[in-house]
Amino acid sequence: MPKRVLPLLLIGLAWLLSQPALAEADSQAPAVDAERLETLLYQDCGSCHGMTLRGGLGPALPRDRMQTLSPDALTHIIRHGIPGTAMPGWEALLSEEEARWIAEHLQTDNRLKTLTD
Numbered sequence: 001m002p003k004r005v006l007p008l009l010l011i012g013l014a015w016l017l018s019q020p021a022l023a024e025a026d027s028q029a030p031a032v033d034a035e036r037l038e039t040l041l042y043q044d045c046g047s048c049h050g051m052t053l054r055g056g057l058g059p060a061l062p063r064d065r066m067q068t069l070s071p072d073a074l075t076h077i078i079r080h081g082i083p084g085t086a087m088p089g090w091e092a093l094l095s096e097e098e099a100r101w102i103a104e105h106l107q108t109d110n111r112l113k114t115l116t117d
């Protein structure tokens with residue numbers, strides 16, 4: 001290989017590594033937008049389940065009740081709704097990952113711990 005090619009190769013390599021597209025492809029998929037999902041939960045879901053999740057048209061969604069369902073079941077309910085009831089599916093608005101975030105939030109971080117809070 002002619003001597004003057006090596007520096008060019010190194011410059012090319014340095015340039016490649018500095019490209020944001022590569023850095024992004026390397027990292028995980030972008031994290032879910034927790035703020036958007038929390039707003040959606042307490043406002044949109046809240047329009048039926050109550051802004052404090054204490055129930056309304058839909059049942060209350062307290063943490064203790066949510067923990068009786070598996071994360072998979074909850075994610076499924078959120079994405080596909082409950083056929084034959086007023087509970088709509090949210091798959092047009094929520095990816096699998098986002099629905100799972102809400103399911104986990106309902107089980108662990110949900111503002112309503114129990115109905116008697």
Ligand code: HEC
Nearest residue numbers: 044045048057058059065077078082085086087088090102
């Ligand atoms: C249009 C009203 C409406 C909206 C909006 C709504 N739900 Fe529901 N949801 C219901 C109804 C009604 C039920 C009860 C269905 C039944 O009879 O089993 C329900 C049931 C559920 C259940 C099962 C509760 C249990 O104790 O088994 C979960 C979990 C749930 N909804 C979560 C959500 C989430 C999360 C959202 C927002 C992404 C949401 N819902 C938005 C009406 C709604």
